[in-house]
Amino acid sequence: MAVGRDDKKVTDDLEIFSADNLQSNMKIIYYSRTFLSIISGVIAGILGLTGLTGFIFYFLVMAITSVGLIAKANFSIHAYFTSWNQIIVDGFLSGLMSFVLFWTFAYDIVHIF
Amino acid sequence: MNLGFTIGVLGVLILAHAAYSTIQYRGLLKIVEEEFSGPPMNVVLELLLGLFLCLWAALSVPGKFVSIHPDSDDNRIVSLPDNLDFMIFNHRGRVLQPDNGMKLKC
Numbered sequence: 001m002a003v004g005r006d007d008k009k010v011t012d013d014l015e016i017f018s019a020d021n022l023q024s025n026m027k028i029i030y031y032s033r034t035f036l037s038i039i040s041g042v043i044a045g046i047l048g049l050t051g052l053t054g055f056i057f058y059f060l061v062m063a064i065t066s067v068g069l070i071a072k073a074n075f076s077i078h079a080y081f082t083s084w085n086q087i088i089v090d091g092f093l094s095g096l097m098s099f100v101l102f103w104t105f106a107y108d109i110v111h112i113f
Numbered sequence: 114m115n116l117g118f119t120i121g122v123l124g125v126l127i128l129a130h131a132a133y134s135t136i137q138y139r140g141l142l143k144i145v146e147e148e149f150s151g152p153p154m155n156v157v158l159e160l161l162l163g164l165f166l167c168l169w170a171a172l173s174v175p176g177k178f179v180s181i182h183p184d185s186d187d188n189r190i191v192s193l194p195d196n197l198d199f200m201i202f203n204h205r206g207r208v209l210q211p212d213n214g215m216k217l218k219c
Binding site: 031 | 121128136139152164182
């Protein structure tokens with residue numbers, strides 16, 4: 001049973017919102033982006049992408065993820081988040097390291113060994 | 114959530130199969146002594162299918178978004194703190210009529 005909810009006064013967007021619900025939503029976005037960074041790394045390795053093309057592929061998959069997350073929120077962002085940046089931009093670069101790791105991993109397995 | 118998890122595992126298996134196909138394709142190219150320009154078309158299709166399944170799983174497995182408005186239906190404000198030491202019930206509220214509109218959040 002929940003103890004209660006936190007009130008937070010934000011001067012830019014909402015007066016009162018439930019901060020732990022917002023944090024739960026951000027965690028969902030983080031999990032989705034991390035998993036898709038790993039998957040896109042494996043696909044880039046299998047395809048044999050090298051150099052800048054691979055990074056373009058990563059940003060493409062992250063953009064598709066943003067569209068998918070907006071569709072998951074039923075296009076009404078303000079019921080679940082306080083600003084557009086949280087769902088579009090946030091976490092964009094956090095999966096980059098995982099992407100490069102699995103990209104080199106898959107590329108080595110498929111193309112070198 | 115279980116269906117999403119199954120779809121994710123299926124997507125990863127399809128990607129593994131595509132990787133194995135590409136390894137065999139490269140072995141074939143070594144025999145014929147050609148350059149590797151890209152995986153064959155059916156492997157690309159398989160990769161797209163795996164990517165789509167993993168996208169679906171990544172959006173459905175971690176859970177639904179919860180609303181952050183304080184007055185929406187899944188955020189009832191009436192919620193009991195679980196500290197009974199400071200709760201007293203011997204106050205003026207006992208003569209009031211109970212409000213049947215209040216719902217309890219468990």
